[in-house]
Amino acid sequence: xxxxEYANMIDAAAQLVLRQDDIIVGNKLLVVNPAADxxxxxxxAWPERTLVSWSLHARSNSAQQxxxxxxxxxxEPLAIDGIILFLPxxxxxxxxxxxxxxxxxxAGTPLWLSGHKDTGIKSQxxxxxxxxxxxxxxxxxxxxxxxxxxxLETQDFQPEDWYHIYRVPSPGGALQISTMPGVFSAExxxxxxELLLENMPSYVGGRILDFGCGAGVISAWLAKNTKVxxxxxxxxxxxxxxxxxxxxxxxxxxxxxxxxxxxxxxxRSLDWIxxxxxxxxGKQIDYQITRDFIKKSRQCLRKNGxxxxxxxxxxxxxxxxxxxxxxxxxxxxxxxxxxxxxM
Ligand SMILES: C[S@@+](CC[C@H](N)C(=O)[O-])C[C@H]1O[C@@H](n2cnc3c(N)ncnc32)[C@H](O)[C@@H]1O
Numbered sequence: 001x002x003x004x005e006y007a008n009m010i011d012a013a014a015q016l017v018l019r020q021d022d023i024i025v026g027n028k029l030l031v032v033n034p035a036a037d038x039x040x041x042x043x044x045a046w047p048e049r050t051l052v053s054w055s056l057h058a059r060s061n062s063a064q065q066x067x068x069x070x071x072x073x074x075x076e077p078l079a080i081d082g083i084i085l086f087l088p089x090x091x092x093x094x095x096x097x098x099x100x101x102x103x104x105x106x107a108g109t110p111l112w113l114s115g116h117k118d119t120g121i122k123s124q125x126x127x128x129x130x131x132x133x134x135x136x137x138x139x140x141x142x143x144x145x146x147x148x149x150x151x152l153e154t155q156d157f158q159p160e161d162w163y164h165i166y167r168v169p170s171p172g173g174a175l176q177i178s179t180m181p182g183v184f185s186a187e188x189x190x191x192x193x194e195l196l197l198e199n200m201p202s203y204v205g206g207r208i209l210d211f212g213c214g215a216g217v218i219s220a221w222l223a224k225n226t227k228v229x230x231x232x233x234x235x236x237x238x239x240x241x242x243x244x245x246x247x248x249x250x251x252x253x254x255x256x257x258x259x260x261x262x263x264x265x266x267x268r269s270l271d272w273i274x275x276x277x278x279x280x281x282g283k284q285i286d287y288q289i290t291r292d293f294i295k296k297s298r299q300c301l302r303k304n305g306x307x308x309x310x311x312x313x314x315x316x317x318x319x320x321x322x323x324x325x326x327x328x329x330x331x332x333x334x335x336x337x338x339x340x341x342x343m
Contacts, residue, residue, distance in 0.1 A: 012116065013114040014086065016139060017084060017112065018041070019141065023139070023148075024084065024112055025082065026081025026082040027049055028052065028081050029052070030105075031083075031086075032086065033056045033097075034055060035086065038086070039067075052069075054068065056237060056238060058238075058259045072159070072238050072239045072241075073157075076104065080109070085112070086114055088119070091120060091123070092182070094124065096181045102130065106151070109151045110148060110149070111150065113135065113146070113148070114146045116143055117143050117144065117145065121144065121147065130155055134149065135148065136148055163178055163243075164187070168189050168197075168221070170197070171225050172225045175221060177216065178216075178243055178247045179215035180239060181239075183215050183237070184214040185214060185215065186215070190276060191336065195334060195339055196276060197218070199339050200308075201331070204222070204226045205229065205272075207271045208226075208231055209232045209270050209273045210233045211263070211277060211297075212278050213241070214244070215240065215247055216244030218275075219244060219255065222274070223248065230255070232266070232270075233248070233256070234260050234266060235258075235259070236261050236262075244257050262296065263293060269300075269302045271301075271305050272306055274307075274309075276309075276311075277289070277290040277293055279311075287316060291317065294320045306342065306343040307321075309342070313338055
């Protein structure tokens with residue numbers, strides 16, 4: 001396959017990198033936040049290069065190479081010649097990644113940042129990340145830009161500086177939710193999650209999965225207020241899993257944080273799956289993740305197990321709930337959200 005054909009397989013930000021690959025130098029490159037097909041396409045286009053991936057999203061496709069790093073932070077020095085960073089949409093997350101990288105690579109390391117205009121690539125040109133030179137523009141195309149900087153001076157990085165704690169009241173006492181940039185609802189409790197928690201049935205207990213755990217607010221609420229015996233907090237994001245592990249650190253209930261795209265790595269024989277499920281892929285609204293999750297959730301529950309799900313009223317899930325389950329009840333609703341129980 002020709003290089004231009006690989007370029008057509010992948011998203012626009014990665015296509016732009018491939019089209020400008022004469023500017024990108026170095027034998028060993030770290031690729032941060034690649035989209036689903038990006039690593040494969042880059043590796044095929046650049047067979048002579050060693051590519052190291054730092055993924056911020058679990059992938060269910062087992063044919064793909066596992067990420068070299070699936071983590072919120074990198075804690076070890078990186079022996080690489082350059083970095084390609086695909087722009088995430090949250091500015092604070094970009095700042096945290098740049099701060100982490102500035103501590104792990106030597107001065108002089110180049111970094112190429114590629115992103116869509118609607119995820120804020122233009123505003124990065126005006127931001128000064130400590131230790132890094134100002135960005136300069138290299139190329140644009142397909143509503144994306146490729147910009148470049150290099151590390152001027154290695155910095156100190158303390159993950160603690162990037163965590164934030166907020167409190168959520170609950171019947172058994174206040175919960176401390178630990179969170180960080182890039183995690184859903186990083187500043188406060190989500191209004192849909194609040195409706196779900198306020199209407200949690202008193203008989204919830206046993207083996208429970210918190211699907212799409214975010215900062216771990218549902219998990220912490222369950223640990224504090226229910227007879228949960230085994231708690232599984234699952235998310236595709238390593239940032240969310242790290243935040244949840246911190247949120248749950250002081251609870252004695254047996255718990256596990258699981259990195260998984262959908263239910264691929266979920267435990268089976270669950271009594272409950274409780275969720276405020278995702279409806280975005282990047283910036284795009286995407287109902288399919290949750291429709292697929294609902295279809296598969298029955299297989300992860302034991303015979304009398306149940307799914308408890310909150311969603312915006314406009315999201316089209318009732319039909320798929322009724323196809324996958326015998327009985328679907330609305331247990332709470334307000335002008336914006338519905339809480340369903342399906343069994
Ligand atoms: C609406 S948020 C809910 C977070 C948290 N439970 C709360 O109520 O605040 C949905 C979560 O699903 C996660 N997510 C997105 N896509 C996913 C996928 N394919 N598989 C698993 N989790 C995913 C997101 O990272 C996010 O943390």
